[in-house]
Amino acid sequence: MRKSWLVCVVVVYFMAGWMDSVQAGSWIVEKGQPRAEIVIAERPARTVRLAAAELQEYIQKISGARLPIVTQPSGKAIKLYVGRSPYTDQLGVTAEGLKYGAYRLVSGDDWMVFLGEDTEFVPREPWPRSHASIASGQLQKAWEALAGGPWGVPNATMWKDRHQIPATVGLPDAAPRPGKNEYFELWAYDERGSYNAVCGFLHKLGVRWLLPGELGEIVPRMDSIPLPKIDETVRPDFEIRQFSFHGPWEWAQWAMRLGARYPYGLQTAHGMVRLARPEIFAAHPDWFAMYGGKRRFDPESQKNHFCYSNEELFREMVRYVRAQFDVYEFEGVSVMPPDAYISICQCPLCAGKDDPQRGPRGVLSNHVWDFVNRVAKEVAKTHPGKLIYCCAYGSYSLPPTNIDKLEPNVQVLLVGGRRPKSGVAQQAEIRAFRESWLPKTQRPLMIFENYPLTGRGWYLPCFMARTIGRSINESKGISRGEEIWISPHQKLDGAAAFDAFQVYFTARMYWGGKEQDVAALLDEYCRLLYGPAAEQMKAFFDYCELHWQDMERDKQKAETALRLFEEAKAKLDPSSIEARRLALLDKFLDGLRTKSKQLGQKRGVVPKLRLVGEAKGIVIDGRLDEPFWKTINLGSVGRLRELQTGRPPALGTTVMAGWYGNNLYFGIRCQEVPGEKPNVTTRKHDDPAIWYGDVVEILLETNMHSYYQIAVNAAGAVADLDRAVSKDSALNWDSRAEVATEVAEDHWTIEIRIPVTDDENDPLHMVVGRPPTQSLPWYVNICRQRVRHNGMEHSAFSPT
Ligand SMILES: [Zn+2]
Structure with missing residues (x-):
């Protein structure tokens, strides 16, 4: 009884907004009967097929009515034009000026257009078809032949950005049915403006994708869906809206529905690591950093450092960057030291080029950014318009003091420029870090953010929706966008549900302008996902946002958070869908429960055993000789x-x-x-x-x-x-x-x-x-x- 009452409320709620803009007598669905058809081009872009399929699927989920997909209007139904076709051309509705996934929703008496820029990415050769072509060295060989140098191939992970979609998806009703194992391929780099238009419209109808997969889907029930009177152009606030999970389709599709965008070949970090190769070290040891009187190189490590004072290294880097532009037509190339570059090369040329008085975040700023800036200036002579990326990171986080303005083709990426895995109290410092870079560059910034990695044991309840929302709003207008590093499990388990919370609020804040209201998003999230426990979950999230950082030491705060969560749990019927969603976070909180228990035990001083390095290659034979x-x-x-x-x-x-x-x-x-x-x-x-x-x-x-x-x-x-x-x-x-x-x-x-x-x-x-x-x-x-x-x-x- 209670359930059906809830459904009624939902219907009234969503219909109210539509009533005043309904075209008299025009229905997409009327009393459960289809009154419209989805019209796509004879040869639509592949993302348009995906868009048509989404529209068809969700209209059916909402109303029970299945709209046919056609390439020619029958003349007997409302026409829902998805993607560009001769019909949208006739109407004069175009995708002009709709960049980076922006879209238009326009309607007339008996039609509606869902349109944005749709492109099909074509990979440049040579590219990895699978992991095998990388492991065999084939890709590297093919690249070297074109590039003319022994540098590492820069596109080795690209194969992960390709998705196989069943060939039946978005197929016109009249088309011959393909076989069961036929697929078409989609690249994450395809532009999907029309897809965004469909998702935007479904969003208006009240559809929400709050978690990946069906468990997190909110679909309102409506008997009738009116054709709205609409003329709207919607633009994202950032051109780059990228998350690091390209692989699992359920997550990739979820991110697409939330309006993510993956520009082709974005090289966000540590580009110079591909120059640290055994053959290069063998021929030019003096390009590598000297520590303790020796040039160092470890073929197993990703942390081989260079001597940035070496002129030959500088010229080699310029050659490598140019080769990447020539072969792969990237927008930009990363000229950033390998990870963990914290101590400067000890050769006579590098002596005195560090600035210890600037502290650990600035000790190498002048040294690194000078190198990057010089490479950029040189590359610009042959490749104007191409960008050189480097992250403000680690020992070169602070802006350089020896450069007034970086070269116009230097793209600065801030690591930790928003950092919701710091606490609320640290946000002022993070804002100051963001702002300290603005005078150094004419270009907008980019942001590379490491979110909490559950794969590495993150367990603290860092539910920072408001902090995420505010920091994203603050970076609107000064940032081109972001890559968020996060690696969810494929399976929607406790850790993945926590990750999904981070992704949802981040992705939603990439749209909606400076006024995008995160508090309202959080309210809606709690209401739609947790129903009767909404108020309690809101209290739990609010408490965690303010206090999660203390829970590592403060048993009482950990206990308070766990108690608030139990109060939410008590509100739910254990067999309800809300309880199933809550169960995921319940699982995630096991880590906090263990911590709380550990904090409660009085152990005094105990001897410690640290686990250092990887215990690789141990054969269990009783002899400790490995x-x-x-x-x-x-x-x-x-x-x-x-x-x-x-x-x-x-x-x-x-x-x-x-x-x-x-x-x-x-x-x-x-x-x-x-x-x-x-x-x-x-x-x-x-x-x-x-x-x-x-x-x-x-x-x-x-x-x-x-x-x-x-x-x-x-x-x-x-x-x-x-x-x-x-x-x-x-x-x-x-x-x-x-x-x-x-x-x-x-x-x-x-x-x-x-x-x-x-x-x-x-x-x-x-x-x-x-x-x-x-x-x-x-x-x-x-x-x-x-x-x-x-x-x-x-x-x-x-x-x-
Ligand atoms: Zn040196």
Whole structure:
């Protein structure tokens, strides 16, 4: 009963705005009956087919009526012209001046036009058809042949921006049906003005895409849809509206519906990394930075730095940039140092060119921007109109003081120019950073923003809708637009739902002008997505926006946020769609719950094991002879102490720890009396007899589960227990650990790989946890028991 009442409200609400602008007697749908047809050209741009399909699908979802797609009007129905066709030409409605995805909605007595610029991107050769052409080196070879140098190919990730669309999508009703496995291809770089026009119209009807996929879709129900009287041109506030997820179609489609735009070949960051190649280092070591008297290059690293004082490097960079323009016709090319460029080359030419007095954000500004500016000036001689990009980032974030005005073809990108993953209080400083760059360039800025990366363990409830909205409004008019770095899971899980919140408010703020009202957007978001819990969710989001930064240390604030969320949950019928949406964020908040629990535990000072580097290449054979163990960071090594006294025991035990993929590794070395063998009391799995002999126990409290116990003896026998469940069933858990041991003359060793999953659906197997981070660590203890005829000795990493 309650539900149908809600639907009525929705209908009244959305109809009200339309009534005064309805054409008398003109209906797109009338009482559930189709009164219009979708008209596209004989050979429409591929994005127009997508647009026609969206219009057809959603009109049907709203009203139940299916509008046919035709290429010639039947004369018996209202005509909805999608994209350019001879009919729109006759009407004199064109896409002229509609740049960057802008669109027009225009109607007459018996027609309506949905129009913008629609282009089909044609890739320049050579381009990667798949990852295989990159891995095989084919692409690199083809590029080098055209470019004339050994530089890295600049378009290696382009294949991710191609999408396959089923050939039936947006096909006219009368066209022959294609086979099931036929597709047409779409590039993210295609202009989609008419598609935006359709989405804009559906938005007016009340359709919302609040999360990727159907769960986040809001579709009003209407029996009748009037043909509106309309003449509107809608322009985006930025030409660049790019998110870093190009791959998963559900997300790509969602971003398209929200009006994102991906310009072709946008090189946002670290372009010079492709110059750091082994063959270039071999021929020209002096182009690379000198540290400790040596020119440095590591083929495995993305962080090889250059000597920006070297004239040959400068000329090579100019050649490389020109080659990229000639082969690929990019708008701009990145001339930005590889990541983590924090200390200047120590050669005599570079000496004194850093400015330590400007602090860590300005120490290399003059040095880097001078190089970029010189490359830009030189390239402009042959390629006027082309741009040189560099980010204000890291040690060259602050504007240079040795350049009054950058060359007109230098495109500055600010990293952290909005930064909603800083708190509300930091926004004034971020605004000042934005403004500090304005006097240095005649061009509008661009913004490269790292949003919270859930893929790297982000768990804090940084729901900063208002901050996102305000900072975007403030950058309207001074910025060309943004690339937002965010990497959602393909599956719509808790982390992805959090990511989706960031994307939704960001994308919506890219339109609507300076007046775009984020508070109203947030109200609507809560109302449409969470229904009866709207008010409570609003209170939760508002509280998080102000206090999330403190929740890493302040248990009370974390608890308050969790309590507000519980209040929202209590408002919902668990079987409702609103509850299903809420369940996603509920899952995301598990990280905060763990943190809150950790903050509540009084542990005193505990010894720490840091996981440094990747524990690659470890073979579980009991011998701790792999390079990772041999060169291990001392922070990853611990020693056991006597349990009672805390003193070093007579027979020492050393623990080394490492992480790789989803595996935790330990290498444990137990010193023994020379000639004396360890006391082995079982060779079987899960045999409690193991505790009658010598044993090493690993106790693991992860950031999702407390706690696991894995006992290993010198024969490699394992007993593994989940200590969170009753004693009777503790042994039912299986760690699936891979273990090998080796017994030597005066010691024995354990090498163990413990696989870890963050999937809680199978509590009987494997350690459940997210990779440990500094903020959400794991608590580990290692204990050794040594049993001899005269008694037992116990030692532990953290004696308690
Ligand atoms: Zn140098």
